[in-house]
Amino acid sequence: MSALKPEARDWLTGTGFTIKDEALWFAAITHGSMGEKQDYERLEFLGDRVLGLSIADWLYAHDSAPEGKLAQRLNAMVSRETCAQVARGIGLAPHMRISKQANADGGRDSDNILGDVIEALLGAQFLDNGFEAARTLVLKLWRPALEGGAGRSKHPKSALQEWAAGNQRRPPEYELVDRSGPDHAAKFTVRVKVHKVGEAEGTAGSKQEAEKQAAREFMEKYG
Missing domain, CATH: 1.10.1520.10 (Ribonuclease III domain)
Incomplete structure (x- = not known):
């Protein structure tokens, strides 16, 4: 019923x-x-x-x-x-x-x-x-x-892409390094690297959000 x-x-x-x-x-x-x-x-x-x-x-x-x-x-x-x-x-x-x-x-x-x-x-x-x-x-x-103006700031992945270009670096490379949990509560961990600069990781409930988090972490660390 x-x-x-x-x-x-x-x-x-x-x-x-x-x-x-x-x-x-x-x-x-x-x-x-x-x-x-x-x-x-x-x-x-x-x-x-x-x-x-x-x-x-x-x-x-x-x-x-x-x-x-x-x-x-x-x-x-x-x-x-x-x-x-x-x-x-x-x-x-x-x-x-x-x-x-x-x-x-x-x-x-x-x-x-x-x-x-x-x-x-x-x-x-x-x-x-x-x-x-x-x-x-x-x-x-x-x-x-x-x-509240959500979305006015640049998307972290776009910000990182522009930062890399502006610093004469290769484009960022994203890699899925871990996926855990069942489908309805999956966790994705993504690593982003910029050649000769460094790397950072992000974990979230979707691959896209994990990439975004990784880009944000990278910018906070190296930007």
Whole structure:
């Protein structure tokens, strides 16, 4: 029976979601480890696009920066890191339906899972209530990041690339040196090297975030 627990329903409506088709919302908070017919994956695919369009629309209207800077800010706003931060801010974790094993493996605090579920909820909001309702909620939940100027600073990998070029060094080389944990709570460690300068490592819940962390560590160490 795809019925939401009363506390999950109360949390959803209290956060600003509007529930009509309960099965949608039940699927949106259900992780694949539960082994059920419906989980959040398809809704996450849709919600990712809803989020991207909503943020792009806001940036176009409120930021006069050129296309490259807008793209930089958009990428920061829709990153797994920011999505997980928003999910934690609204207290999503206790309401996710994940298996005991996935929970024991740290799934309830995984950036990947938290980010996916918040996007799935946006997908459910879009399907149940239309784009305008979904966009309104995105702008409410992402307001601190939008108004705080997240993404205005250069991406660490871009900063390192430019630093290397500016110092007549070879381009940075990234290498995945370790991957641990189950798929739903994986940890990636990436090493970045600049020839005849040095190296640094970063660890995160995705390869992209680990590369970013490694670049940031390198710049703090050698930049």
